[in-house]
Amino acid sequence: MIPCTDFIPAYSELFKFLEEKGGKKAVTDFWNYLSDNFLGNLKSLVEQNGLRGCWMYWNHTLNEEAADFTMELDEEAGEFFITMHACPSKGRLIHEQHIEPYRDYCEHCNTLYRRVLEPLGYEYTIDLSGCDEARCKLIVKTK
């Protein structure tokens, strides 16, 4: 068994494996598939609760992933923010001495969530400029 605590390195190595098989397109095709087949809970929560569904989804995942983050929800303004001070996934990949993170590892967060949220009528933005230091900022706004 691969424990859930070792999933992130397995995920990063999968991106490399797919790129070897079919280039970057094979990686993005997989991200699209994962978004469609694994993020049904995010989609349902947002469909049922609006922007609050984002809060509910990431409240669960980020706490279980022991992330270092600030999350803000302003339903009146139609805004939801996550400021990731230390991403546990990218941080893990950076700190493991014997593995190299997939070059575009953080891009999966751009593809996976955008693909769920934009068709539901939200504007999705993610600033990955700090991803080499395991930092990013995610913004979801009501259009």
Add this chain to the structure above:
Amino acid sequence: MAKEIMDRRASDNVYLHKDFHSALSTSIEYLHRHFGSEAVSEYLRKFTRTYYAPLTVKLNNNGLVALKEHFQKIYDIEGEKIEISFTENELVLTIKSCPAVKHMREHNYPVARLFMETTKTVNEALCEGTPFKAELVEYDELTGHSIQRFYRAIL
């Protein structure tokens, strides 16, 4: 409606996100469907040789106790009690139910047809380049119950 803010440090929580089992299962099913069963094995072997390389070094240097400690640790993290039979030349793990399969079944997540390979192929790859071999003696797809044997093949 007031603005809500949640501020968390990494030390506020324990790192245990069991839905990652489902993400891995979805990944395995994707590989199987789009690249075939050989690709599933190839990927799991590559991942194991890369990520678990330090464990294979320990297996070579210290023998089966390295695997015993590894499996004790990971099943403990996942909250599953396992039975271990251990000698210098043989390690047998009896897993009543796999924590990954249990989590996915409890939440009605689909389990990949080749999910068993995350045990079988990974165990075999852990032993590559060592005097030891791995054998999956029993595996139940419904519960993930398994008997996993590691033994010295070269005396």
